[in-house]
Amino acid sequence: MTTPKTFLEDLGERISRVRLYFDPVTLFFLFFPTSMFILFLVTPLIGMLGIAFVYKGAPSLEWFIRIFTSEYYINFFGRGTPWYYDEKFNMLVITGADYGVILNSLIVASIVTLVTTIWGIILALLFSKYDFRGKDFFRILSMVPLLLSPFVNALVIKKIFNPYNGFINWLLHDTLGILPFRLYIDGLAGIALTQIITYYPIVALNIYSSMLNIDSSLEEQGENLGAEGFTLLRRITIPLSYPGIMSGATLVFIFSLEDLTAPIVFHGHPLAKKLISFQIYTRFISETGLRSPEIAALAVFLLFIALTFFVLIRNYVSLRSYASVSRGRMMRKLEKMGIKGYIVVYFFILPILILTSLPQIGVVLLAFSTRWVNTVFPEGFTLMNLIEIFSNPDVFKYLRNSVMYAAMALVIIFFLALSTAYVTNRLRVRGIAVIDLLSTSPIALPGIVIAISYFYFYATLFRDTILDPTNVLYFNPLPILIIGYSIRRLPFALRAIYAGIQQVHVNLEEASMNIGAGRFLTIRKILLPLISPNVLSGLLISFIYIVGEVSISIIIGILNMDYAPLTVYMRDVMLSAVGSQYIAAALGFTLMSMQLLVIIIITFVFKQRYAYIGI
Amino acid sequence: MVSVKLRNIRKTFGEVVALDNVSLDIEDGELFTLLGPSGCGKTTLLRIIAGLEFPDSGKVLFNGRDVTYVKASRRNTAMVFQNYALWPHMTVFENIAFGLQIRKVPKNEIKKKVYDILRLVRLEGLEKRFPGQLSGGQQQRVALARALVVEPDVLLLDEPLSNLDAKLRIEMREEIRRIQKEIGITTIYVTHDQEEALTISDRVAVMNRGRVLQIGTPIEIYRDPKNEFVASFIGKSTLLRGVLKKILDGYGVVDLGGFEVKGKLEDRFKEGEKVTVVFRPEDCIVGDTTSENRIEGIVESVMFIGSYFHIRLSVGGKSVLVKAEIDKNYNEGMSLTFSIPPEEVKIIRPGDGVEVET
Numbered sequence: 001m002t003t004p005k006t007f008l009e010d011l012g013e014r015i016s017r018v019r020l021y022f023d024p025v026t027l028f029f030l031f032f033p034t035s036m037f038i039l040f041l042v043t044p045l046i047g048m049l050g051i052a053f054v055y056k057g058a059p060s061l062e063w064f065i066r067i068f069t070s071e072y073y074i075n076f077f078g079r080g081t082p083w084y085y086d087e088k089f090n091m092l093v094i095t096g097a098d099y100g101v102i103l104n105s106l107i108v109a110s111i112v113t114l115v116t117t118i119w120g121i122i123l124a125l126l127f128s129k130y131d132f133r134g135k136d137f138f139r140i141l142s143m144v145p146l147l148l149s150p151f152v153n154a155l156v157i158k159k160i161f162n163p164y165n166g167f168i169n170w171l172l173h174d175t176l177g178i179l180p181f182r183l184y185i186d187g188l189a190g191i192a193l194t195q196i197i198t199y200y201p202i203v204a205l206n207i208y209s210s211m212l213n214i215d216s217s218l219e220e221q222g223e224n225l226g227a228e229g230f231t232l233l234r235r236i237t238i239p240l241s242y243p244g245i246m247s248g249a250t251l252v253f254i255f256s257l258e259d260l261t262a263p264i265v266f267h268g269h270p271l272a273k274k275l276i277s278f279q280i281y282t283r284f285i286s287e288t289g290l291r292s293p294e295i296a297a298l299a300v301f302l303l304f305i306a307l308t309f310f311v312l313i314r315n316y317v318s319l320r321s322y323a324s325v326s327r328g329r330m331m332r333k334l335e336k337m338g339i340k341g342y343i344v345v346y347f348f349i350l351p352i353l354i355l356t357s358l359p360q361i362g363v364v365l366l367a368f369s370t371r372w373v374n375t376v377f378p379e380g381f382t383l384m385n386l387i388e389i390f391s392n393p394d395v396f397k398y399l400r401n402s403v404m405y406a407a408m409a410l411v412i413i414f415f416l417a418l419s420t421a422y423v424t425n426r427l428r429v430r431g432i433a434v435i436d437l438l439s440t441s442p443i444a445l446p447g448i449v450i451a452i453s454y455f456y457f458y459a460t461l462f463r464d465t466i467l468d469p470t471n472v473l474y475f476n477p478l479p480i481l482i483i484g485y486s487i488r489r490l491p492f493a494l495r496a497i498y499a500g501i502q503q504v505h506v507n508l509e510e511a512s513m514n515i516g517a518g519r520f521l522t523i524r525k526i527l528l529p530l531i532s533p534n535v536l537s538g539l540l541i542s543f544i545y546i547v548g549e550v551s552i553s554i555i556i557g558i559l560n561m562d563y564a565p566l567t568v569y570m571r572d573v574m575l576s577a578v579g580s581q582y583i584a585a586a587l588g589f590t591l592m593s594m595q596l597l598v599i600i601i602i603t604f605v606f607k608q609r610y611a612y613i614g615i
Numbered sequence: 616m617v618s619v620k621l622r623n624i625r626k627t628f629g630e631v632v633a634l635d636n637v638s639l640d641i642e643d644g645e646l647f648t649l650l651g652p653s654g655c656g657k658t659t660l661l662r663i664i665a666g667l668e669f670p671d672s673g674k675v676l677f678n679g680r681d682v683t684y685v686k687a688s689r690r691n692t693a694m695v696f697q698n699y700a701l702w703p704h705m706t707v708f709e710n711i712a713f714g715l716q717i718r719k720v721p722k723n724e725i726k727k728k729v730y731d732i733l734r735l736v737r738l739e740g741l742e743k744r745f746p747g748q749l750s751g752g753q754q755q756r757v758a759l760a761r762a763l764v765v766e767p768d769v770l771l772l773d774e775p776l777s778n779l780d781a782k783l784r785i786e787m788r789e790e791i792r793r794i795q796k797e798i799g800i801t802t803i804y805v806t807h808d809q810e811e812a813l814t815i816s817d818r819v820a821v822m823n824r825g826r827v828l829q830i831g832t833p834i835e836i837y838r839d840p841k842n843e844f845v846a847s848f849i850g851k852s853t854l855l856r857g858v859l860k861k862i863l864d865g866y867g868v869v870d871l872g873g874f875e876v877k878g879k880l881e882d883r884f885k886e887g888e889k890v891t892v893v894f895r896p897e898d899c900i901v902g903d904t905t906s907e908n909r910i911e912g913i914v915e916s917v918m919f920i921g922s923y924f925h926i927r928l929s930v931g932g933k934s935v936l937v938k939a940e941i942d943k944n945y946n947e948g949m950s951l952t953f954s955i956p957p958e959e960v961k962i963i964r965p966g967d968g969v970e971v972e973t
């Protein structure tokens with residue numbers, strides 16, 4: 001029988017046990033991500049709280065009170081009408097009304113979320129339930145908006161909807177005569193439109209994968225009990241897809257709130273400036289020296305909304321991930337589409353899908369245009385824009401900077417993602433959930449919030465060093481950008497690597513350790529070779545999204561143009577002389593080509609699915 | 616070679632007690648089997664011996680040396696996993712050579728050892744294949760070879776045959792037995808298959824609900840089950856609860872309500888105590904009307920097993936299983952008399968709460 005242990009024996013055993021669980025590799029895997037997250041994610045954000053909640057040296061809600069009591073920020077009655085008809089020009093003008101910065105942001109985000117979610121559900125249902133001619137083409141079209149072309153795609157949308165020589169008015173009003181008036185979309189409405197077009201694939205894909213995971217027998221059981229058509233959809237299919245719907249919708253809501261590119265492109269219209277993200281950005285750019293705590297308060301508010309949604313949805317999704325409950329999943333037979341279905345698909349769905357791919361098509365056209373200003377189509381084509389970005393050292397510099405930063409960030413991301421994915425998958429230690437939460441949170445944290453929290457963080461802790469963003473002469477953004485990119489774009493690689501580790505049976509590693517290999521050797525010789533396709537795919541995706549990163553780039557990277565990344569230059573070009581938008585488009589084209597190449601490599605070389613964004 | 620001693624091992628997963636005060640002595644060179652239904656804790660115990668899990672309390676001793684908190688990679692045990700856990704990105708040769716490479720064995724020696732072991736498990740010529748290109752039985756042999764090639768102190772086999780079909784299973788278990796005896800390695804074998812356990816083992820520990828209920832040679836376990844669980848889990852037997860009426864000279868007469876049976880007392884009992892009577896179908900002599908322990912019952916069902924029948928009888932409302940030759944016809948509803956020699960009837964304590972101390 002067990003004899004009572006003495007205190008010393010007990011202590012000895014405890015120490016042995018701890019030493020067993022935490023070998024050097026495990027310790028590094030725990031310590032490295034945790035310290036990175038604490039240092040470069042949690043601390044800067046908390047530091048920002050310290051600025052937002054302090055007034056005249058004392059803790060205070062002053063800045064928040066200022067924001068919430070000002071009509072500039074919140075105006076329940078609204079100013080102006082969201083749309084009106086201009087008789088003189090026979091034009092329907094849609095701009096949105098002004099309810100103040102905060103409400104505007106929330107309204108735009110809500111509309112964008114609602115529309116993208118409904119449209120996402122329709123598309124996901126179409127792709128997961130029906131078989132029809134041209135389906136592959138439809139699916140590719142629906143992914144086109146995922147191709148990154150920061151700023152330029154918004155610019156093209158503006159161009160396409162231009163009331164006089166835009167493609168839409170030319171087609172629907174001038175040529176076909178379907179529209180009895182010209183359509184003019186600008187201001188908040190323009191931003192919402194841009195965001196809807198850009199973000200709907202995120203919702204659609206999230207819902208689609210959720211629907212694919214539904215055990216078809218669940219639906220068949222529903223049918224068997226007499227539910228059909230819309231009832232089946234409403235009672236069985238859609239509720240079972242809630243995890244995908246909710247996470248997709250949440251992401252889009254947050255992405256809309258934090259988006260900077262559309263407001264920057266549309267900011268010619270005064271309403272477009274009255275959004276939280278733009279306010280933070282513009283006052284940050286314009287003010288020099290000490291940044292106003294009011295901006296910090298606004299950022300804290302944005303952070304609060306994003307974090308609340310993120311945490312709620314994560315709990316909800318993990319609670320509701322019932323798609324995987326049942327076993328013996330069978331692929332449901334896809335339904336053949338009837339004639340009515342074909343009419344809907346080709347005359348309703350297809351035109352919208354084409355419309356939503358127009359920005360990317362437009363970017364390509366613009367990249368090869370000699371001139372495209374007051375005409376529906378480009379006046380002529382040239383290769384000069386593309387040659388320019390590779391031959392002009394002043395332009396090429398930015399592309400080179402971005403690629404270099406991305407490459408360096410990938411090294412950090414590799415270790416961060418591998419260690420996080422490993423410990424969350426393999427280690428049964430209390431507190432792992434915190435690492436899990438921290439590592440996935442950057443997907444939902446507004447980039448602009450991270451960016452300005454970095455600004456305060458480095459300006460305070462590294463005052464008068466080369467890392468001090470207020471140090472006009474010697475500031476070097478390189479380390480800050482690399483670390484920022486590593487944290488912000490970690491979730492992409494992490495997701496892929498996590499999925500990889502999940503697929504490797506733990507016995508394969510145990511067999512290796514059992515036979516005498518330590519943890520390091522086991523990871524290097526067994527685990528990594530087995531998950532190398534996932535690792536490489538994940539890193540490539542992170543790479544693309546680093547090169548296309550906007551928020552940290554244009555807040556921090558702009559402060560020393562020698563080190564500025566690609567997106568800073570794209571923004572500058574966008575805002576400057578008219579002629580230079582072709583260069584921005586050529587850069588956008590380059591970025592999209594890189595992304596396409598990555599997708600092709602991942603799909604055909606690594607045989608992986610191009611992981612998209614999700615919670 | 617190595618002897619393995621387990622002392623008062625306890626392991627919980629949250630609220631669930633996986634192992635409850637388990638102690639075992641496994642001799643040097645022995646093939647020792649942990650037998651029990653799924654969830655009884657046998658695999659957890661094996662993983663604790665391998666160092667893949669650590670007990671909440673208790674000790675693991677190899678040759679008397681405390682290895683409870685020695686890492687898996689330093690224990691020199693070798694485990695064959697239920698799913699074989701062959702590394703799919705390595706060839707058969709690379710899989711087997713891995714452990715030797717870790718041990719920094721010179722290259723030409725690795726080659727020799729791998730080919731030797733391939734011969735032992737009869738896989739010559741397959742060294743360049745990948746695991747995916749092998750049959751289940753071949754994969755099993757590779758897993759065994761990979762474990763054996765590092766000359767481990769203890770070989771651990773976790774349900775190694777459960778993924779094979781019935782015929783191959785019998786072939787492989789003879790193979791494992793042959794190899795084990797050839798090398799003389801201390802081996803701990805986990806299975807839920809009692810037939811496998813009885814045929815392959817030197818000794819068996821029967822486990823249930825995280826506890827060891829009986830340890831013994833296969834014959835001891837089969838012939839002398841010490842408790843109801845072992846009696847019902849190993850082979851087919853009839854278990855009847857009753858009251859001990861009389862004790863005479865190591866034997867007892869049990870009142871089973873309506874009829875009486877005489878049997879051997881397996882424990883110290885007092886008259887009037889509640890006991891369980893156990894006997895095997897094959898010990899019943901059907902049609903015998905002259906000997907002691909004559910019992911009459913009504914045939915409830917007849918199961919054709921192959922070379923014999925199993926007949927379920929209803930005796931005074933109780934169910935009894937007997938074995939009968941196939942030379943006669945038995946019909947449901949007919950009455951049947953059988954006898955059972957008292958020395959084949961075991962009188963044990965009801966329940967399975969008997970804790971076996973080694």
